Amino acid sequence: MKIIVYFSVFASIFILGLFQESVQGRPLLTSLPRxxxxxxxxxxxxxxxxSSWGVLNTISSDWGGAPFGNVVSFSxxxxxxxKGVPYFYLTALDPTASYAMKDQRxxxxxxxxxxxxxxKKDPExxxxxxxxxxGKLKLVEGSSKEDExxxxxxxxxxxxxxxxxxxxxxxxxxxDIENIFMINWYGGPKPLTVEQYLNAKMNKFTFIADTTx
Amino acid sequence: MKIIVYFSVFASIFILGLFQESVQGRPLLTSLPRxxxxxxxxxxxxxxxxSSWGVLNTISSDWGGAPFGNVVSFSxxxxxxxKGVPYFYLTALDPTASYAMKDQRxxxxxxxxxxxxxxKKDPExxxxxxxxxxGKLKLVEGSSKEDExxxxxxxxxxxxxxxxxxxxxxxxxxxDIENIFMINWYGGPKPLTVEQYLNAKMNKFTFIADTTx
Numbered sequence: 001m002k003i004i005v006y007f008s009v010f011a012s013i014f015i016l017g018l019f020q021e022s023v024q025g026r027p028l029l030t031s032l033p034r035x036x037x038x039x040x041x042x043x044x045x046x047x048x049x050x051s052s053w054g055v056l057n058t059i060s061s062d063w064g065g066a067p068f069g070n071v072v073s074f075s076x077x078x079x080x081x082x083k084g085v086p087y088f089y090l091t092a093l094d095p096t097a098s099y100a101m102k103d104q105r106x107x108x109x110x111x112x113x114x115x116x117x118x119x120k121k122d123p124e125x126x127x128x129x130x131x132x133x134x135g136k137l138k139l140v141e142g143s144s145k146e147d148e149x150x151x152x153x154x155x156x157x158x159x160x161x162x163x164x165x166x167x168x169x170x171x172x173x174x175x176d177i178e179n180i181f182m183i184n185w186y187g188g189p190k191p192l193t194v195e196q197y198l199n200a201k202m203n204k205f206t207f208i209a210d211t212t213x
Numbered sequence: 214m215k216i217i218v219y220f221s222v223f224a225s226i227f228i229l230g231l232f233q234e235s236v237q238g239r240p241l242l243t244s245l246p247r248x249x250x251x252x253x254x255x256x257x258x259x260x261x262x263x264s265s266w267g268v269l270n271t272i273s274s275d276w277g278g279a280p281f282g283n284v285v286s287f288s289x290x291x292x293x294x295x296k297g298v299p300y301f302y303l304t305a306l307d308p309t310a311s312y313a314m315k316d317q318r319x320x321x322x323x324x325x326x327x328x329x330x331x332x333k334k335d336p337e338x339x340x341x342x343x344x345x346x347x348g349k350l351k352l353v354e355g356s357s358k359e360d361e362x363x364x365x366x367x368x369x370x371x372x373x374x375x376x377x378x379x380x381x382x383x384x385x386x387x388x389d390i391e392n393i394f395m396i397n398w399y400g401g402p403k404p405l406t407v408e409q410y411l412n413a414k415m416n417k418f419t420f421i422a423d424t425t426x
Contacts, residue, residue: 053336055268055322057280063347063392067270067280069322071343073336089337093401095394109268109282114327122373123266123286124302130284134276160335179276181308188306 030115031080032202037127040190041200044182047112047131049082049202052157054110056088056175058099058137070096073161074108075153084198086133086175087140087150089161091168096137100173106137108175112184129184133177140172147172243328244293245415250340253403254413257395260325260344262295262415265370267323269301269388271312271350283309286374287321288366297411299346299388300353300363302374304381309350313386319350321388325397342397346390353385360385 030050035042053073060068072090076082086108090097100106109132112118118128140147150172155162164170180192243263248255266286273281285303289295299321303310313319322345325331331341353360363385368375377383393405 053324053326055270055282055324057268057270057282059272059278059280060347064318065272066318066347067272067282067320068347068394069268069270069280069282069320069345071322071324071326071336105277105279107280107282109284111266111268111284113266113284122371123284124371125373132282134273134279134281158335158337160338181281 030117034117037129037185037190040182040184040192041196042202043129043184043190044131044180044192044197045082045084045200045202047110047115047129047182047184048076048084048086048133049080050115051110053114054086054108056096056137057107057109058096059103059105060095061099061102062095068095068099069109070094072096073154073158075150075157077149077153078156082153084200085177087154088137088173088175089154089158089164089170090173091170093168097171097173100137101139104136104138106175107132107134126183126186129182131180131182131184133175133180135178136176137173138176140174142171146174150174243330247330250342250398250403253395253397253405254409255415256342256397256403257344257393257405257410258295258297258413258415260323260328260342260395260397261289261297261299261346262293263328264323266327267299267321269309269350270320270322271309272316272318273308274312274315275308281308281312282322283307285309286367286371288363288370290362290366291369297413298390300367301350301386301388302364302367302371302377302383303386304383306381310384310386313350314352317349317351319388320345320347339396339399342395344393344395346388346393348391349389350386351389353387355384359387363387 035046037043055069056072057067057069060066072088074086074088076084076086092098111123112129113123121128140150177194180197182190182192248259250256268282269285270280270282273279285301287299287301289297289299305311324336325342326336334341353363390407393410395403
């Protein structure tokens with residue numbers, strides 16, 4: 001009987017601990033450990049592949065050419081097998097896709113805060129990582145191999161998309177990345193080329209725990 | 214002894230239930246109930262006042278004039294006493310503030326997904342609300358009454374800001390809202406003027422539970 005009591009009390013405390021962790025910070029939504037912040041390429045690829053949504057920015061053709069941010073879901077590949085290029089499932093009924101058809105200049109912004117690995121840090125704290133991929137937002141040719149890859153990537157991470165109304169004519173778009181802006185530590189944005197980013201090996205040896213997190 | 218056992222087991226199950234809720238959805242970070250989606254003004258004010266961060270967009274003066282989104286924290290007032298105008302604490306060491314000094318056109322995008330009231334809906338689902346406030350990003354005059362109000366609003370919601378390095382010369386900026394784009398239900402963006410938004414009464418009677426959430 002004593003053992004059961006001890007076990008139950010221990011279980012309560014343990015589970016309470018988990019719960020508090022998830023509320024004080026954010027629920028952990030990452031399935032791979034956080035890379036070292038100084039491994040910029042691996043870190044950026046991890047941040048993109050572990051995220052499921054962000055803000056996609058285009059130049060508005062109304063509103064006086066203002067930059068227009070829109071909340072969108074995305075995928076860069078199957079879970080834990082991301083390739084680094086974000087794909088989107090958009091309808092021209094939404095302004096983002098129609099703006100991009102007129103002016104492809106675009107950026108896509110993701111916060112590590114969403115993944116749940118920022119602990120109690122403020123979302124604007126430089127050690128709670130943020131990445132903005134800058135480039136051109138392009139329509140992916142329908143029924144191409146890339147379209148097929150992107151649809152599998154998107155529908156696996158966002159099963160709900162498969163049920164979205166056909167009449168809205170959702171199409172696959174991708175961001176052709178030209179520049180990368182990432183802050184994941186003190187001292188300003190990390191130097192990181194698109195080539196380094198796309199060729200980063202998601203090697204398990206880069207995944208050393210950040211003890212300051 | 215039996216009572217202790219029952220209590221411990223019950224506590225374990227209860228706490229486990231809470232934990233699962235917070236992981237399957239998101240932790241609930243809102244302190245006021247969700248307004249009815251058809252009360253556009255109240256809904257928008259609730260979404261802004263209950264959020265703590267978003268993506269602030271400016272026109273980049275490098276990167277070929279691309280729209281540049283940046284993760285920032287903000288506040289529109291003391292908790293549950295927001296006035297609707299988002300204030301930011303930015304340094305010109307970061308591109309967003311320096312871009313805004315050259316071109317004030319800007320937008321600020323927030324997702325309801327962050328608040329934890331979207332349940333299992335995809336972040337791109339129209340019933341998981343998103344709002345983009347479009348306008349001009351302006352520096353607030355230092356030591357003015359507005360600057361004082363904004364600092365109190367910011368530091369109360371983001372205590373960490375008070376400790377940020379003085380050498381970085383953080384200053385208060387605000388978004389002068391000119392247009393509002395909000396989707397919180399099917400059927401496209403909700404008609405909502407800036408006047409309706411700013412004058413919305415955060416009346417408790419608008420807070421009727423959305424049973425479809």
